[in-house]
Amino acid sequence: MDKVYSLIWQVPFGEFALKLDFLGLVFLAAIAVLVVCAGIYGIGYMLPYKEKKPLGFHFFFYFILAIALVLIVLANNVILFLGAWEAMTLSVYFLILFHDEKPSTRKAGFLYLIAGHCGTFLLFLMFFLMAQTAGSMNFDVMSRASFPPALAGLIFLLALPGFGVKAGFLPVHIWLPHAHPAAPSQVSALLSGVAIKTGIYGICRILWILGVVPDWCGYVLLIIGVVSGVMGVLYALGQHELKRLLAYHSIENIGIIAIGLGLGLLGRSHNLPFIAALGFGGALLHVINHALFKGLLFLGAGTVIQRTHTGEMDQLGGLAKVMPLTSVLFLIGALSICGLPLFNGFISEFFIYFGLFQGLMGFPLNGVIACGLGILALALMGALALACFTKVFGTVFLGEPRSAHVPAKTASGTWREETSPWMLLPMIALAGLCSWIGLAPLTASRLAFSGGEYLMRLPAGSVDFAKVFVPLAFVISLAFVFIALALALILIRRFLLGPLPMPVGGTWACGYSKVGPRSQYTSASFVGPIMDAFKYVLLFRKHGGQVTGEFPGKTHVSTAVHDASEETVFSPFFTFLMGLSKKFDENRIRYTQIYLMYIFVFLIFLLVWKIR
Amino acid sequence: MVLSILLHWLVVVFLAPFFLGVISRVKAFFAGRKGPSVFQPYFDLARLFQKKCVYSRTATWVFHLGPVVVVSGVLVLSLMVPLGALKAPVVFSGDILLLAYLLALSRFFMIASAMDTGSSFEGMGASREAFFSCLSELALFMNFVTLALLTRSISLTKMIGADVPMLWNVLGPALILIVASLFIVLLAENCRIPVDDPETHLELTMIHEVMILDYSGVDFGYMLYGAAMKLFVLSSILVPIIVPVKTGLMALDMLFFLGGMLGIALVIGAVESCMARLRLNRVGNLLLIAFALAFFGFVVTLWRF
Numbered sequence: 001m002d003k004v005y006s007l008i009w010q011v012p013f014g015e016f017a018l019k020l021d022f023l024g025l026v027f028l029a030a031i032a033v034l035v036v037c038a039g040i041y042g043i044g045y046m047l048p049y050k051e052k053k054p055l056g057f058h059f060f061f062y063f064i065l066a067i068a069l070v071l072i073v074l075a076n077n078v079i080l081f082l083g084a085w086e087a088m089t090l091s092v093y094f095l096i097l098f099h100d101e102k103p104s105t106r107k108a109g110f111l112y113l114i115a116g117h118c119g120t121f122l123l124f125l126m127f128f129l130m131a132q133t134a135g136s137m138n139f140d141v142m143s144r145a146s147f148p149p150a151l152a153g154l155i156f157l158l159a160l161p162g163f164g165v166k167a168g169f170l171p172v173h174i175w176l177p178h179a180h181p182a183a184p185s186q187v188s189a190l191l192s193g194v195a196i197k198t199g200i201y202g203i204c205r206i207l208w209i210l211g212v213v214p215d216w217c218g219y220v221l222l223i224i225g226v227v228s229g230v231m232g233v234l235y236a237l238g239q240h241e242l243k244r245l246l247a248y249h250s251i252e253n254i255g256i257i258a259i260g261l262g263l264g265l266l267g268r269s270h271n272l273p274f275i276a277a278l279g280f281g282g283a284l285l286h287v288i289n290h291a292l293f294k295g296l297l298f299l300g301a302g303t304v305i306q307r308t309h310t311g312e313m314d315q316l317g318g319l320a321k322v323m324p325l326t327s328v329l330f331l332i333g334a335l336s337i338c339g340l341p342l343f344n345g346f347i348s349e350f351f352i353y354f355g356l357f358q359g360l361m362g363f364p365l366n367g368v369i370a371c372g373l374g375i376l377a378l379a380l381m382g383a384l385a386l387a388c389f390t391k392v393f394g395t396v397f398l399g400e401p402r403s404a405h406v407p408a409k410t411a412s413g414t415w416r417e418e419t420s421p422w423m424l425l426p427m428i429a430l431a432g433l434c435s436w437i438g439l440a441p442l443t444a445s446r447l448a449f450s451g452g453e454y455l456m457r458l459p460a461g462s463v464d465f466a467k468v469f470v471p472l473a474f475v476i477s478l479a480f481v482f483i484a485l486a487l488a489l490i491l492i493r494r495f496l497l498g499p500l501p502m503p504v505g506g507t508w509a510c511g512y513s514k515v516g517p518r519s520q521y522t523s524a525s526f527v528g529p530i531m532d533a534f535k536y537v538l539l540f541r542k543h544g545g546q547v548t549g550e551f552p553g554k555t556h557v558s559t560a561v562h563d564a565s566e567e568t569v570f571s572p573f574f575t576f577l578m579g580l581s582k583k584f585d586e587n588r589i590r591y592t593q594i595y596l597m598y599i600f601v602f603l604i605f606l607l608v609w610k611i612r
Numbered sequence: 613m614v615l616s617i618l619l620h621w622l623v624v625v626f627l628a629p630f631f632l633g634v635i636s637r638v639k640a641f642f643a644g645r646k647g648p649s650v651f652q653p654y655f656d657l658a659r660l661f662q663k664k665c666v667y668s669r670t671a672t673w674v675f676h677l678g679p680v681v682v683v684s685g686v687l688v689l690s691l692m693v694p695l696g697a698l699k700a701p702v703v704f705s706g707d708i709l710l711l712a713y714l715l716a717l718s719r720f721f722m723i724a725s726a727m728d729t730g731s732s733f734e735g736m737g738a739s740r741e742a743f744f745s746c747l748s749e750l751a752l753f754m755n756f757v758t759l760a761l762l763t764r765s766i767s768l769t770k771m772i773g774a775d776v777p778m779l780w781n782v783l784g785p786a787l788i789l790i791v792a793s794l795f796i797v798l799l800a801e802n803c804r805i806p807v808d809d810p811e812t813h814l815e816l817t818m819i820h821e822v823m824i825l826d827y828s829g830v831d832f833g834y835m836l837y838g839a840a841m842k843l844f845v846l847s848s849i850l851v852p853i854i855v856p857v858k859t860g861l862m863a864l865d866m867l868f869f870l871g872g873m874l875g876i877a878l879v880i881g882a883v884e885s886c887m888a889r890l891r892l893n894r895v896g897n898l899l900l901i902a903f904a905l906a907f908f909g910f911v912v913t914l915w916r917f
Contacts, residue, residue, distance in 0.1 A: 317730075318670070318730070320672040320673075320674065321672060324672075324673075327672075331674075331724075335717075335720065338716070338720065339713065340713055340716060340717045340720060341710060341713050341714060341717055342717075346713060349709075350706065350709055350710075353706070353709050354705075354706050354709075354766075357706070357760055357766045360757060360760055360761060361760060361761065361764050361766075365914065368761070368914065369914075372757050372910065375753055375756075375757055376750060376753055376754060376757070379712075379749050379750055379752075379753035380746060380749070380750055382713070382716065382749065383716070383745050383746040383749040383750070384746055386716055386719065386720055386723075386742065386745070387742035387743065387745070387746060389720075390720055390723040390724055390727065390738065390742055391742070393724055393727075394723065394724055394726075394727025394728070394735075394738065395727070397672075398672065398674060398724065398727045398728040398730070399670060399727055399728065399729070399730035399735075400670055400730040467705070468706075470704065470705075471704040471705050471706045471707070474702055474704040474707070475704075475706075475710055477702075478688055478691065478692075478702060478710060481617075481688055481691075482684050482685070482688045482714075485683075485684040485687055485688065486680050486681065486684040489679075489680045489683055489684060489834070490680055493680070493830050493831070493834070496661055496662075496830050497664060497665060497829070497830055498664075502664055502665045502666065502667055502829075503664070503666050503667075504666070504667050504668070504669055505666055505667075505668065505669065506668065506669060506670075507668040507669070507670050507671075507729045507730055507731045507826060508668075508731070508825065508826055509731060509733075510733060515731070515732070517730065519732045520730055520731070520732055520735055521727070521732060521735025521736070521738070521739060525735070525739065526735065526738065526739045526742070527739070527742075528739065529739060529740060529743040529892075529896075530742070530743045530746065533743065533896055
């Protein structure tokens with residue numbers, strides 16, 4: 001099925017070689033859908049900035065990003081791949097800097113750039129190691145070479161942080177929670193939906209090229225997935241800014257994908273191709289699903305932020321009355337990301353769970369423990385994600401408005417038009433796709449499974465998926481039974497209540513007279529018990545809240561969850577590096593002329609050496 | 613197929629409130645009272661379905677959807693659970709996953725409906741429910757992992773031994789731990805003491821009871837019915853493990869099944885009467901005990917490898 005295209009390119013070792021295979025097709029599907037939807041959304045989102053900011057720059061880099069993304073998944077040559085990778089990194093940097101008047105945005109962009117380039121440095125090392133062993137820079141030729149197990153392990157260990165920085169694996173994810181809130185919403189959607197997935201694509205491509213990796217690689221990937229997933233969702237629970245919360249959820253879903261990939265590697269190392277296919281296929285389907293529902297959620301968050309001019313959940317509330325369509329679409333995204341039945345998140349998690357359970361029953365002891373850990377982690381992640389998204393949906397869209405940020409009704413008593421159609425239509429399209437994959441998953445599943453089979457270097461159709469497609473058919477039929485039952489119950493209720501509208505009153509407040517919107521649960525109070533339970537794992541800081549003195553006055557409390565990687569690992573490390581470089585800086589020569597003299601002398605030396 | 617689905621739903625719908633009545637009768641016996649009739653829940657539900665609803669000004673369409681999703685969810689998941697001699701109409705590998713996630717779907721809508729009222733009471737219940745469900749899901753999945761290892765299957769019917777009675781003298785230790793763990797999860801999911809008090813609506817004690825505080829009339833009837841059916845279905849998952857009798861005669865098997873269900877109702881009533889509700893920060897500990905019991909069951913099972 002591989003379609004190959006090649007051009008002569010005047011770059012040393014470079015070759016403009018493109019190849020479309022099933023693995024690339026999975027990622028290309030996600031890229032295509034999300035680039036189009038986010039682009040159309042961007043037109044509506046950028047309209048308020050029309051005279052005030054240079055939109056041309058923004059859309060220029062958007063198109064460069066789109067081209068770079070497509071080239072990354074089609075590239076068949078190391079130089080082309082790395083060139084497209086750099087193009088993607090730089091264009092995302094410029095896209096994030098749309099609001100560059102804010103210092104936090106500039107810091108976020110710079111952090112992203114540094115993190116991206118640290119990863120790219122490791123990628124350079126890794127690719128040159130592979131090209132050295134295989135003797136060529138072409139992926140196809142490299143895949144036919146054989147790598148000794150120690151070297152394969154080393155390449156895998158370089159690929160993990162190299163691609164993992166972009167993907168958002170836990171210890172090296174620190175740029176994500178800063179970059180996503182800083183960027184405009186359609187850029188966040190694209191970043192979280194597809195740019196992160198290029199990291200996963202890179203790992204998949206390396207696994208394809210290597211062919212056989214040592215057994216421990218599967219365990220490593222599974223552990224990374226478990227840690228990223230659980231910690232990601234715990235960090236997300238502690239956030240009260242909408243887009244930062246969604247950014248941490250991306251880390252959780254990358255963890256789920258890593259669990260699937262780890263399961264696939266385990267299945268391969270124990271020679272059970274069905275389990276491996278389930279693991280890889282489930283992970284690839286989750287790539288598509290995550291792009292869809294995370295894109296939908298970010299676009300919905302963008303609509304909320306554009307209307308209310310704030311992303312703080314504790315300032316919002318009751319938006320379902322102001323923006324009913326957005327609330328329905330956001331709910332579909334929330335149900336999908338929690339992996340609940342009727343939507344696409346359940347389907348990919350079903351495949352990964354199914355594979356883990358098959359592994360539980362089929363692997364020897366080590367594999368049993370690994371699969372058990374994977375199942376428990378997935379269960380915990382699902383429940384915590386449910387807590388998180390009920391918090392988000394409940395705090396932002398339901399209840400009473402908590403501040404003046406929420407728009408009020410106009411003088412005539414109606415709501416202003418919800419939002420521009422440019423922004424609504426892509427969200428409706430994405431929600432429709434989520435429901436389609438949730439209720440008719442065969443097409444998407446077959447695509448993902450063929451990608452998985454290609455990754456395992458098996459010919460298409462060699463693994464028999466009937467064992468999982470038959471249960472899937474039951475799941476879908478039960479989903480339709482559920483919908484039919486729900487409709488029947490609504491009709492029964494309508495019949496019992498009669499045609500007249502029901503009386504409306506205030507919410508029962510148990511007799512308290514001074515109940516207002518401020519007494520509602522906020523995002524911090526909703527997750528209070530969970531944060532308390534996990535306080536030894538999370539850096540949960542609480543400032544203030546103490547009332548002092550005999551006649552206590554007003555006091556102030558603030559709570560925050562600090563990112564452990566950032567605070568305990570990277571910040572001190574960068575501070576140390578800055579201290580070192582300051583020391584060198586003190587002793588530097590301050591005259592440019594002396595540096596020019598050095599260059600001149602070195603040139604003379606080179607000329608003399610070469611002419612001899 | 614359609615006939616067996618309808619028969620299954622008929623049994624669940626008609627028998628579920630009876631067990632609520634049995635539990636309150638047992639509690640009355642412990643308290644030295646005569647107690648309400650065992651059929652009282654039926655009368656309550658009939659009364660509720662004849663009443664109109666009052667809706668809050670703050671509520672949106674999510675509030676209207678809540679009860680419907682809860683009842684549909686529990687009815688669909690009852691299709692995968694065998695009831696004594698009545699085989700589950702829908703059996704497939706991996707149905708435990710759909711079961712757990714249908715429970716999660718109804719939980720999502722219950723929490724969202726609670727937040728929809730804009731009251732801090734419902735928010736309290738919602739926040740506690742969100743937390744405890746994390747721990748009870750952990751315990752539930754740990755049990756599923758152990759049962760999958762024991763029975764080499766991930767279909768509920770085969771896992772709880774509904775097809776072949778699991779021999780207690782061979783798999784005894786692991787099964788005792790699983791039964792204890794699943795019983796605690798049952799108490800937690802269904803709003804029973806020591807996790808939650810089904811009788812009162814005080815903010816100190818409530819988790820599930822407060823999330824439905826603002827419902828009235830038909831909606832409240834749906835919620836109560838959903839809770840009763842959930843208790844019935846989750847208890848009927850426990851019965852085949854405790855009473856692994858398979859005579860082959862349909863009437864005798866149904867009798868054993870009903871006997872097992874009445875036994876569980878008796879135990880729940882006894883637990884409710886003899887214990888007080890735990891302080892909220894201890895409820896998490898209780899659910900972690902359930903997880904630990906299941907984990908030890910897992911270790912015991914692995915030992916046999």
